[in-house]
Amino acid sequence: MVLGKQGAGKGTQCVRLSHHYVVPHVSTGDMLRAAVKQGTALGLKAKDQMDRGELLGDDLIMEMVAERLGESDVRARGFVLDGCPRTVAQAERLADTLAPVDLDLVIDIEIHTGQVLRRLAARRVCVDCGANYSLSAPPLINWTCDVCGGEVVQRKDDTEEAISRRLELYERQTAPLIEWYRARHQLESVPGTGSPDAVTRRMVKVIEAKRRKGHGFV
Numbered sequence: 570m571v572l573g574k575q576g577a578g579k580g581t582q583c584v585r586l587s588h589h590y591v592v593p594h595v596s597t598g599d600m601l602r603a604a605v606k607q608g609t610a611l612g613l614k615a616k617d618q619m620d621r622g623e624l625l626g627d628d629l630i631m632e633m634v635a636e637r638l639g640e641s642d643v644r645a646r647g648f649v650l651d652g653c654p655r656t657v658a659q660a661e662r663l664a665d666t667l668a669p670v671d672l673d674l675v676i677d678i679e680i681h682t683g684q685v686l687r688r689l690a691a692r693r694v695c696v697d698c699g700a701n702y703s704l705s706a707p708p709l710i711n712w713t714c715d716v717c718g719g720e721v722v723q724r725k726d727d728t729e730e731a732i733s734r735r736l737e738l739y740e741r742q743t744a745p746l747i748e749w750y751r752a753r754h755q756l757e758s759v760p761g762t763g764s765p766d767a768v769t770r771r772m773v774k775v776i777e778a779k780r781r782k783g784h785g786f787v
C-alpha cells in the first residue's frame with residue numbers, strides 16, 4: 570500500500586510498481602472516477618463530494634475495496650493499493666478484510682506541501698485509464714493518452730479550493746496512518762523528490778529489502 574499526500578506521485582508510482590511486479594493496481598480514486606464517468610449509482614453518490622475534495626464514507630469505500638480485493642486477479646497475484654486506507658477506521662477495516670494475512674508493506678512517499686501545490690496545478694490525467702501527465706510531461710499527441718487514446722484533462726478536484734481541502738483532510742485524517750503503520754512495523758518511507766524514475770528506484774529498493782527479509786512475500 571502506498572501513502573502520500575496529494576501530488577506526492579502516488580498514482581504514477583503505483584502504476585509503475587504494478588507493471589514492475591505484474592500485479593493489479595487497485596486505486597479507489599480511479600474506481601470512483603470510473604463510476605462517475607459511467608453514471609452508476611455509486612458514481613452519482615460520489616461525484617459532488619469528490620469534486621469538493623471531501624472524503625467519502627468509510628462504509629461505501631470499504632465495501633468497494635473488499636469486493637475488488639476478492640476478485641480473482643488480486644487473489645492470484647496480490648495488489649498495489651492506492652488511495653485507501655485514508656483514515657484509521659479504514660485501516661482497521663482493511664486489516665479485518667485481509668485477515669489472516671496482512672499488507673506486506675506500506676510505503677510513505679514524503680514530500681513538502683509547497684512542492685505538491687506546484688505539481689497539482691500542472692497535473693493532467695486520462696479520463697479513461699487514469700494515466701498521469703503534467704504540463705511539463707504531456708502525452709505525445711494533442712492531449713490524447715499515450716496508453717489508451719483517451720482524453721487527457723485537468724481533474725475536477727485539482728482546483729485551488731479542492732486542493733487545499735484535500736491537503737487539510739490529509740493532515741487531519743490520513744497522516745496519522747504513518748504512525749499507525751510504523752507502530753505495526755509495516756512502514757517504510759522514501760523521499761518523493763527528484764524524477765519519477767528516481768522515486769521508483771527508491772521504492773523498488775525498499776520492497777526488495779523487505780522481500781529479502783521474507784515478511785510474507787511470495
Ligand code: AMP
Pocket residue numbers: 575597598599601618619620622623624625626630651652653654655659726735
Ligand atoms: P484520489 O484519486 O485518491 O485523490 O481520490 C479522489 C477522491 O476520491 C478523493 O478526494 C475522495 O473524494 C475520494 N476517495 C478516494 N479514496 C478514498 C478513500 N479511501 N476514502 C474516502 N474517499 C476517497
